[in-house]
Amino acid sequence: MRRIAPDRDQLLAMVAEVFREHGYEGASIALIGAATGLGKGSLYHFFPGGKEEMAGAVIAHIDGWFEDNVFERLRDGTDPRAGIEHMFEATDSYFRSGRRVCLIGAFALEESRDLFASQIRDYFGRWVGHLADALARDGHGTTEAAELAEEAVAAIQGALTLARAVDDAGMFSRVLRRTHMRLGLTGGDDI
Amino acid sequence: MRRIAPDRDQLLAMVAEVFREHGYEGASIALIGAATGLGKGSLYHFFPGGKEEMAGAVIAHIDGWFEDNVFERLRDGTDPRAGIEHMFEATDSYFRSGRRVCLIGAFALEESRDLFASQIRDYFGRWVGHLADALARDGHGTTEAAELAEEAVAAIQGALTLARAVDDAGMFSRVLRRTHMRLGLTGGDDI
DNA sequence: GACGCATTGTACCGTTTGGTACAGTCGGGT
DNA sequence: ACCCGACTGTACCAAACGGTACAATGCGTC
Numbered sequence: 001m002r003r004i005a006p007d008r009d010q011l012l013a014m015v016a017e018v019f020r021e022h023g024y025e026g027a028s029i030a031l032i033g034a035a036t037g038l039g040k041g042s043l044y045h046f047f048p049g050g051k052e053e054m055a056g057a058v059i060a061h062i063d064g065w066f067e068d069n070v071f072e073r074l075r076d077g078t079d080p081r082a083g084i085e086h087m088f089e090a091t092d093s094y095f096r097s098g099r100r101v102c103l104i105g106a107f108a109l110e111e112s113r114d115l116f117a118s119q120i121r122d123y124f125g126r127w128v129g130h131l132a133d134a135l136a137r138d139g140h141g142t143t144e145a146a147e148l149a150e151e152a153v154a155a156i157q158g159a160l161t162l163a164r165a166v167d168d169a170g171m172f173s174r175v176l177r178r179t180h181m182r183l184g185l186t187g188g189d190d191i
Numbered sequence: 192m193r194r195i196a197p198d199r200d201q202l203l204a205m206v207a208e209v210f211r212e213h214g215y216e217g218a219s220i221a222l223i224g225a226a227t228g229l230g231k232g233s234l235y236h237f238f239p240g241g242k243e244e245m246a247g248a249v250i251a252h253i254d255g256w257f258e259d260n261v262f263e264r265l266r267d268g269t270d271p272r273a274g275i276e277h278m279f280e281a282t283d284s285y286f287r288s289g290r291r292v293c294l295i296g297a298f299a300l301e302e303s304r305d306l307f308a309s310q311i312r313d314y315f316g317r318w319v320g321h322l323a324d325a326l327a328r329d330g331h332g333t334t335e336a337a338e339l340a341e342e343a344v345a346a347i348q349g350a351l352t353l354a355r356a357v358d359d360a361g362m363f364s365r366v367l368r369r370t371h372m373r374l375g376l377t378g379g380d381d382i
Numbered sequence: 383g384a385c386g387c388a389t390t391g392t393a394c395c396g397t398t399t400g401g402t403a404c405a406g407t408c409g410g411g412t
Numbered sequence: 413a414c415c416c417g418a419c420t421g422t423a424c425c426a427a428a429c430g431g432t433a434c435a436a437t438g439c440g441t442c
Binding site for chain 2: 111113156167179182
Binding site for chain 2: 418421
């Protein structure tokens with residue numbers, strides 16, 4: 001059979017959902033198999049490195065999505081404010097208003113952190129870095145921009161944790177709106 | 192042998208560290224045994240409910256610590272500002288300036304969330320609630336106080352995630368200082 | 383139509399998992 | 413001195429874990 005399985009993008013998306021839902025340790029090969037409809041044979045064919053390669057690929061996939069849909073726009077020199085604005089929209093949409101969790105953030109808290117330390121550090125480092133650059137271009141001093149960026153990304157991550165913890169539908173959007181305001185963007189428009 | 196093992200408080204603290212470091216799934220009974228110096232016999236003697244009871248007891252233990260050392264002071268009617276101030280000091284100290292992770296926050300992101308949903312919701316709900324009350328008593332409007340409280344607790348949780356992710360020693364304290372300022376406390380004093 | 387190879391299902395492996403059973407061991411109370 | 417019960421180590425269990433081996437399968441290509 002040539003390619004009955006979903007293509008790599010769809011496959012990674014399905015695997016990602018399992019890791020997101022169960023964590024690295026909790027996501028068993030059996031679970032991943034059930035979620036993707038693939039047997040061990042296929043799974044280990046696509047990811048000879050096993051579970052660790054799956055998780056690594058999933059992180060890279062997510063990283064790529066943020067690179068293309070968030071960081072790229074933050075890097076765009078012409079209108080930093082638009083890039084930041086778009087970051088909030090993309091973030092709210094990606095995390096489904098807090099109903100979805102940040103897989104990379106979750107991995108950072110688990111034991112799995114050690115396995116993927118460099119990928120995790122890269123992802124968050126670039127997020128904070130690009131946001132800080134955009135804020136600096138928007139008129140903030142370098143130090144203030146850097147601290148604001150840290151504060152904003154932390155607020156987003158914390159809001160995801162909190163939203164999941166208290167199971168409050170509105171909380172993620174509320175924190176997002178506030179963070180939006182903290183970055184000096186007009187508080188009026190809803191995101 | 193009567194009570195050669197460490198007393199319950201010390202025992203729970205040791206078990207907590209294992210869960211903190213490895214997550215719920217990652218913390219095996221063998222690991223917990225090694226960390227506490229107790230065999231399975233003793234472990235299951237103290238916690239007949241097994242791993243789930245251990246984790247539940249650990250959460251309750253941590254919850255109790257925050258109740259006594261943070262929430263209590265927030266609830267103190269006479270000087271809300273002092274209570275909030277103390278929350279920041281206690282938080283920075285408890286989380287070892289970001290080198291330690293919030294076990295309850297980590298559990299909220301894992302699959303284990305389902306097992307401990309009510310304890311987790313309680314803990315964060317009370318934190319946000321008491322902080323909001325204190326802020327309201329400090330002069331903020333009810334709605335603003337509630338949103339500020341959510342923002343602050345989210346910032347703390349996110350800073351823990353981020354600090355762990357990027358392995359930056361200064362980041363937790365920086366975010367904490369900023370949050371401190373956001374709550375209308377003097378930005379000058381270092382915490 | 384036949385060959386080659388990407389893909390697949392299945393059987394199997396050793397290890398580790400959480401948990402149980404139970405016989406011992408000891409210290410405090412009498 | 414003795415006994416009760418809190419504590420402990422060890423042996424054991426079935427199930428699940430991640431991973432491997434391999435023969436079958438069928439599509440694309442020539």
